[in-house]
Amino acid sequence: MRSEVREALIAKLTALADDEVILAHRGSEWTGHGPILEEDIALANIVQDELGHATLWYGLRQQLDGSDPDQLAFFRDAYGYRCCELVELPKGDWAFTMLRQYLYDLYEALWLEAAQHSTYKPLAEAVQKIMREERFHLQHTQAWVERLGQGTDESNRRLQQALDMQWGYAQQLFVPIPGEELLVAEGIVPDLLPLRERWLEHSTRHLQNAGLKLPINPGYQPTSRAYHTEHLWSILAEMQSTARWDAEAKVW
């Protein structure tokens, strides 16, 4: 693999993993506080799968540059993280959490479906492992969007409010990272442009069917993954507090 392709792949895997770690962090904040016990169980499942995906992506990066996944997750600061801003937003209410999870799951399911044909074999194999569970996530969160959208006036209002807030942020999922075009040219990762079309088509249909209106003005659309929301610093301060507490500790 050419060194610039390798560098781009390392950066892409990092972005994929970071999205999962931070989204899992937000999801895990619900554990024990969900609206019904069954949802504590379901969301905990999703969180575990996301942590599994993060481990898989960091693991692929490790094969390329020998980096340690836990070092990456627990000893990088906000300057080093490459997650998108959508996943950093505070968990909000149940509508906010379910909508974000839906928008993300739809993107991830479509991305994985396309990435199963990757010319980079380790990636194609990793995708095979997690595609099924991602489809379950999507089924689950898709159903929640429909229930809340068609439930009561209040649930519809809350979901609409979440959509108005998140729609612009979600577009960042389809902004390529620097160097991504090299990976696309080699068939290593899917081109985000046609994926975005499919994502827009699916999400628009489902959201409208749930009784929501797409925002006319999408609002702020982040582009660079080098910068973050004002929340990331605090997320990392909390997430890394135990790991960083004892500089001498080799194992946890």
Place this chain on the structure above:
Amino acid sequence: MPVKYGVPSDPDYNERLAEFEARIKRGEKIEPGDWMPEEYRRQLIRMISQHAHSEVVGMLPEGAWITRAPTLKRKMILVAKVQDEAGHGQYLYHAAETLGVSREAMLEALLAGKAKYSSIFNYPTLTWADIGTIGWLVDGAAIKNQTMLAACSYGPYSRAMVRICAEETFHHKQGKEMVLLYAKGTPKQRQMAQDAINRWWWPALMMMGPHDQDSPNTEVLVRWGIKTKTNDQVRQEFINEHAPEILEAGLTLPDPDLRYDEKTGNWLHGPINWDEFWQVVNGNGPMNKERLEARRRAHAEGAWVREALEAYAAKRQRTAVAV
């Protein structure tokens, strides 16, 4: 036909009670729908719902550390563990429902502060080592109790316990592995592990409840096969297993009177501070108010979600009928 719960004023009460007690003596399980004394049912609802609430409230002290777990693997293990607790709460509520009480009614009793849950969860989790220690000691104590309850006379409770014990045994192993790792880790890790053992040891011993002579429920519970051992017997089993393992790991226990008794083969403990136990049971532990408040908040903030689910289901039903 509605289930018959017998009371002493029933004309055939004594006859049926004798039959019921004979079944238990033969080791038969009592199943939903079988005749049972109202008092048997009442004791079971009390125990099973307390147990279910303990699982649900028990998610809070450990759940609080998910966001601070030090590695991806530990984080995943902890999410899975807390998820198991939610699952246990779910089976146990179902087991109690077989006695004709609804989950909503049980939850209401919890939120109103009328139902109890295990007092152990009214202690705070101060450091990451508390997560390992809870797995080792608190789940260890729970397993002793639950293994006994797996043999209990009420079928649904007994079967729930078999399943729960299998998962708890796994949590217990994970917790022990963590504490042992930190006990031979860096000075800070060792200190953290020791501090956690110091704080959780006595509360774990209190989990089995008051001494036998002070436990008013034990006699009838043993006779009806709900409990098959007394509190002190279960406590002794717990100490005999855990005390030597903790000492062997190079950690100490906060009981200057603890000693091995050659004659009985038991580890004998010093006096338990029952004042502290009753303080915590009666609502004055360090976390009683916060735990209950967290449950109330989750319930209140989830109200609109539950309403939306019902409204959605009702709409779907109407559409289905119309089609």
